Amino acid sequence: MKNLLLSGRPRIGKTNLLRRALAKSPVSYGGFSVQRLEKNGWTWAFRLLDLAWEPYQPQTQMPEAHPADVVIELGPDGKWRGKRAVFDGKGRQAVLAAVTEQVQLIVLDELGIFERDAQAFQAAVFAALDCPWPVLGVLKNKSNPFLDRIRTHPDTRILTVTEDNHGAAALEIDRFLQKELFNNETMD
Template sequence: MNNLFLTGRINVGKSTMIKRIIEQLNIRKEEIGGFYTRPYIIDNQVKEFYIEPLNFNCKSTNIRDRMIGYTSDGIKRIGNTATFENIGVEILDNCIKNDFKLIIMDELGFFENTAYQFQRKVHETLDNKKVIGVIKPLSIPFLDSIRERKDVVEVEVTKDNRENVYRRLAKELMCRY
């Protein structure tokens, strides 16, 4: 298993599981690159999403410059391709060029549907690094291209199995690091 992606319904604990697994591994924070996707809350509602890099200094510290998607009505979500093609590609270039032991990609989904340069950079990163990430449980060409890779293992997380999955993955991954 070179690259591991967790999948499952929203709020089942996929990102939390990644953080818990990392805590178990013998890897310092400085040895981890990649990104997390974070919600941007306005008036107690998730209105936008931004990319939060790990061990990479963006040119702008303003969260608004790192917006990857938004929702105006609380239902339909729209991606911001330019952020993926610029900041997303810069983050992944940084991951490839540096000697990180692990790359986090949390999460890959439909926002980057038309961010083709970013998609290519994701595949290049998977070719060259060990990745743990989250992938939305959707069948779209980009996500399917990741699932079809021979060096990718996808594990479904549910509320019922998450503790067992966590223990199994933490044990397997501890042997690798």
């Protein structure tokens, strides 16, 4: 299977495993990541990063951000809200650019519940899963039609990350990258 998606409970370290694997690998990659924005130690929003030109940094102290980049924000009622326009605009563009520019690896971090109405973004995600290039990403451990369809994609494997399997998960990611990117079944 050419697509590997990490899943597990929130804050278990899925994105950190993915980032560490990419830091060790000399491959070109594109796609997107969602960056946690904090102010005085509190998360106030999430920003969508286009990995073709923005550094892969999962969280940062940032008291404000450009509205066109904020993909999930905390509403005045204390509930999180996804911004479909950002998913369908910048998110879709980042994923399709990775598909059409033929990077070695497409990164999708994180696919979750806030994209449920972002049809253009969803179509781009499935274009990535169906293209010839391998995909490495993070999949929210929730259920909705979008996420469930990803889970049943015939060329996609889900790796569940737990507190007890970080080392094994890191090795599995390394094996995946070796096999998919370098056609090498074993680690050097």
